[in-house]
Amino acid sequence: MAHAIRFYETGGPEVLRWESIDVGKPGPGEVRIRHAAVGLNFADTYFRSGLYPVPLPSGIGVEAAGVVEAVGEGVTNVGVGDRVAYTGFLDTLGAYTTERLIPAAPLIKLPDAISCETAAAMTMRGLTAAYLLRRIHAFKEGDSILLHAAAGGVGLIVSQWARLLGLNVIGTVSSEAKAKIARAHGCDHVVIYRHEDVAKRVRELTAGKGVDVVFDSVGRNTFEASLDSLKRRGLMVCVGTASGPVSPFSPQLLAMKGSLYLTRPALADYIADPAEKAELAGELFGHVAAGRIKIEINQRYDLKDAAQAHRDLEAGKTTGSSVFAVEGD
Structure with missing residues (x-):
């Protein structure tokens, strides 16, 4: 059975709920992903608190990595078995899940040298760093x-x-x-x-x-x-x-x-163009794969413990990147 973190009202970490979900089959332009790791970002707290308003009830989280298990009609950029990562905004909201349906467009194929855990820890942060230093x-x-x-x-x-x-x-x-x-x-x-x-x-x-x-x-x-x-x-x-x-x-x-x-600036406006997104991701992955940039994963949480992860993040107790472990690569 798949599970997800959802919230029905805005507020503190206590509003986050761990629930069973029915994922279903992908529709046109969608894929079904089995997550291996999910990223924790400060932006997640903005959705939870209501600073970024979304219709309720809602999922939470915008970054994860895993394996494509099924593809819908018209999907050509990824296939079953591909290891992928994604980040975004409303188009990827709902990443705190063990499995999910998601549009195929935001997905980025992972190089062999980048693990799913590393990708979940760095895709949003890394692409943010990329546009800050290469575009701003x-x-x-x-x-x-x-x-x-x-x-x-x-x-x-x-x-x-x-x-x-x-x-x-x-x-x-x-x-x-x-x-x-x-x-x-x-x-x-x-x-x-x-x-x-x-x-x-x-x-x-x-x-x-x-x-x-x-x-x-x-x-x-x-x-x-x-x-x-x-x-x-x-x-x-x-x-x-x-x-x-x-x-x-x-x-x-x-x-x-x-x-x-x-x-x-907002990351979404710097990765909206597929060619620019690919260029930024390629430079980022190249640095990480070569060891020129190291991704420090200093906190790991079970996905069901999302509320505690949010408390630690907002209290300034974390350093580097934090991830929710779902299952191994």
């Missing part, structure tokens, strides 16, 4: 970035990839333990935000100039310090809102702080 800004060797949550799943991939590009990476973390992890994965400098003034320290590390780009996945609590860490005409990239949405502000603030640029 024309980086050149020697540029500097400020990377919040540097010991998190996206942070560890971004910092390693940035090192390959020759960038100077300043990471922020909450503790010395996380600082050690960040340094080991490519951060040139680490600021422990609970004990240091982030913007002041960034200015010290950049000879008063500030950084070229800030990647801020925290939101409300770091927004002002992020702006104050940028050089003149620097770019502020709001990647997430772990501490809550940024409060409304006048665009004049950007002018006052040095004619800054600001963007709030």
